[in-house]
Amino acid sequence: MVRETRYEDQTVSIGSLTLESGNDLHDVKLAYERVGPRDAPVILVCHALTGNQYTVGHEEEGWWKGLVGSGSYIDTAAFQVITFNVLGGCNGSTGPQSINPVTKRRYQADFPFVSVRDMVHSQKKALEKLGIHQLHAVIGGSLGGMQVLEWGLLYPDWMTHLIPLAVTPTLNAYGIAYNAISRYAITNDPNWEEGYYSSDHTPTSGLATARMIGMISYRTDEMFHEKFGRSRKGASHENHKEPKYNVESYLHYQGNKLVGRFDANSYLYLLKAMDNHDISEGRGDLNFVNKRMKANVLAIGFKGDLIYPPEELEKLFYHGSSSQFYLVDTKFGHDGFLVEFEKWGPHIKEKILITNKIEGVK
Template identity: 60%
Template sequence: MEVKTAVERKTGTVNIGELELESGTVIQEVELAYERVGLTDAPAILVCHALTGSQHAVGEKEMPGYWADMITPGGYIDSDRFQIISFNVLGGCNGSTGPLSIDPRTEEAYQAKFPFITVRDMVCAQQIALEKLGIDHLAAVIGGSLGGMQVLEWGVMYPDKMDRLLPLAVTPYLTDYAIAFNNIARLAILRDPNWNNGNYTEGTIPESGLSLARMVGMITYRSGDLFNERFSRKQRAPAGNFHDEIAYEIESYLDYQGKKLTKRFDANSYLYLLKAMDTHDIGRGRGGWQQAASRIEAPVTALGYSGDLLFPPGSLEQFIHQLRQNGKEGKYTLIDTSFGHDGFLVEFEKWGSIIKSELEH
């Protein structure tokens, strides 16, 4: 009987060499940073992260990852049964090739000269990286938001590479409503005095613009009911001066979240990933999303979250309905939550068992 070798957690980078993007541009010496947890020869699950996430889905005890409570021994995603791999996306700022990386042709950081990328480019890079890691088939691909976009593209681009797809808090294309908010966030950065056409220095980052962009995002990630219940118009100071004063707890919260992001995320990466999300449409160049959906072969289990402003749950349900009309296997569940879009990052007890059940199949 073969003895499996346990690997608690391994991190590193995979050099995938030259990568031709959807635009036709070629990037040299592309690297993807990864986290790998579980058994080295167990079935592999690919976890795809959201906009400001990273490869650290599990993380460390001192700094847990965004799904540390999802991916545990015997847990919803069982690290005793599977190996779980997560990549920092192409264009990210946590070790993968992106605007912070050195362009081998110029030996200078790409910054705003980094080429435009799409979700399809991210998925293509991941597929090559998995092959480099010795993985040619996946038990499942799972992720929410930008991660969910990657899940859907995996299903369309590489339909025979996985046993199951689990897209969360996503739609087959990004809505105009979501693009509008992304545009506000983008302009906040571009109009920051320190932007300098993307050629800012480490000491003069567009902190104000990136912070404001994050605040815009935070408002859309969660529901109005949650904000109202949590803050209840609590004041920190009299609301008589509108110049510099933070009068309400909600203002303090957003200010804190905005500044917090500037300490760990690159403004250029934020812009590139926003634009990649804007172009998300599995039907682009494929005859529409309904036609693209017909390419998917793996069973799909999709979760929508009530109150999601950016990715209306009804659109995800419609996508599953289309799969069924195409004769494919699809399941949809609406998760009742006051967290809105951020529901896929919290309240695992409400929906984690669905994931566990599907993976056990």
């Protein structure tokens, strides 16, 4: 059966939202991308720390193009794929850059802290506003994977499949340590101004440094050695700021690239949400938490992931009767969920088609 594929790039208002902290957010909006036939089963994609709602993309390529799209492993000719910019983000959803309806000024550092569970609650309200009350699958990696796990626990009857990637039940001390250094870099930037910086003088140096720190943790030492080694740019030995080695140039590029598209306050709020996330909090023994999930689970870990060790994800679903774990052999480490789709995309395709509810798809 051939369906007409549609593309939608919109914002949905969900009204007020009471956060886990007890604070109320008013006039909450979530920006979203929606791709695929409107009568097709819905797959919700949850993005990572510096991601956004543009999974597929329209005029520019989306961040998961190759995994999601027409004819891809998650086929937008057979499914409609929805991605929300997370609550607290900076791509159109309510976050630190938004106007506080009470003060009529930007929230900035007055924005209340949000949790991963808050993100999921807001997405659920947004889906209901869009007339969607059932999901075929929920998928995401890293911070997106945290959301996937919470979806399975907060709303276990809402989906058929859960596909958490490159994630663990809680962020360990190693991951928190990297985030702590990133926070230090941002909050000690001369332009930080306690979070109330002007749009003309943002903490660009701190944010760029935070991104550089993150990039080191996302890849393996093997990948860095293979890609860069000790190759040089021919820069001066005397200049402390000019990159001499290609690996330095790469990190500078990645840091400066993020500064052009991301807000420092949002970066800090999302880091804190990751630090605080623990799926066992308020739920008891972690060994029994996964039994609350009713969906079929395909958990995917990536070899060499420093901040989300794959063995922790495997352990979470080890005794699940309707769960599977797959380890991807890769040199990319944590960033494996953004590349080499040919290694793990087929497992996802098989999983989301396994119920035989999707007709006419090969």
